Amino acid sequence: MDWRAWHQRYDDPGSELARRLLTVQAQVRDALDRAPAGPIPVISLCAGQGRDLLGVLRDHPRAADVRARLVELDPELAATAREQAPENVEVVTGDASLTDQYDGFVPAELLLLTGIFGNITNTDIQRTIAGARMFCRTGATVIWTRHREEPDLVPSICDWFGRVGFEDVWVSDKEAGFGVGVHRFTGVPEPLVKGERLFSFVPGGV
Template identity: 40%
Template sequence: MATEIIYMVKDWFEWHDLYKNEPKLQQRLQIVQEYISYSLNLPEPGLIRVVSVCAGDGRDLLGTLSNHPRAKDVYARLVELNPHLVERGQQTIESLGLTKQIEFINGDATLSSNYLGAVPADIVIVCGVFGNLADEAELNRLLANLSFLSKQGAFVIWTRGHSNGIPHSETVRKFFREYGFEEVNFKLTATGDMGVGIHRYLGESLAAPKEQQFFAFTGVPSKAR
């Protein structure tokens, strides 16, 4: 039975350092990057728009672009509240020579205003978010609002940890179907306690509202899952 691991970290910058030695995070990242690469391979030649919600230091997208043949086609906006993570991400963007294509916003990823001009996107990354919502009602609110971020046919890549033997990712998969998304693939990490999914949006693209809160992020780093 999988059990929730409580990480004794103080902030999200410190939490991201757990990628150095935490197997389930390393395995999660590998699957996420696999799905991002898959999503980049499918569009016709031309611009590919990407948005990342609660992007951290952007290692999932930026790590994929570091050796992907379509990196120069990507125009992305990453939104993250922690300034230290944004700074680290910006340094990576500079090292990749993608400063004219990748925009890193130091702001609140829950607010629609931080996505204006960047959506609807071809790829939407919402990793490390669903486990930091208060309840299923809040999950439903976010899933409903993904229609503002996603163009018709867009890929949405997401993660959800399991805790105390509860397969929370199965709830996420069920709700995605109810909001007009088709599952493309789903995998569990080898540790068995982290689900990674990729869905495709089948609904119509909707104009993003200028001022709206898409969801409330209530998690704390020491209990992240």
């Protein structure tokens, strides 16, 4: 997959990817709106150019409260995010599937898992969802995406989140052509276990 070419589709306002981005950003805004007073730690896995978060921070009234770590493997995409990121957003060029990347930055108030679940196996999706308990503080928001092509896994993903202490907040309609889900963590954060790999991308997606 040429991820740099894939990201260019964001610049076409009529593309499904651009419409999904607007939906994700709206949910990010809502998550920041309801965050408790004080610092808002944010983690983004496979962050790409950071558009999900950076586009919101440009004008959000609580932007200064955010302390974010964006992890992206592709050095060019990470460099683009780093150029646009404010001082309170750290961009790491590295493998986002490794739990070590988040040491010292968990638990977070907002966890972004966008652009991942359509590129990994069902087993890895479930492993990543279970691992989110290490990344989230109680009450934290998780935003994730997944395509709605058959087999449509969105209902199963919602169920998997529910089994490990996350409650549904919002899921996009199937008619939108893409899946965006929002969950709130109602459990107790688990200690970060370093040295674990949560997922591996499948060539060509799933």
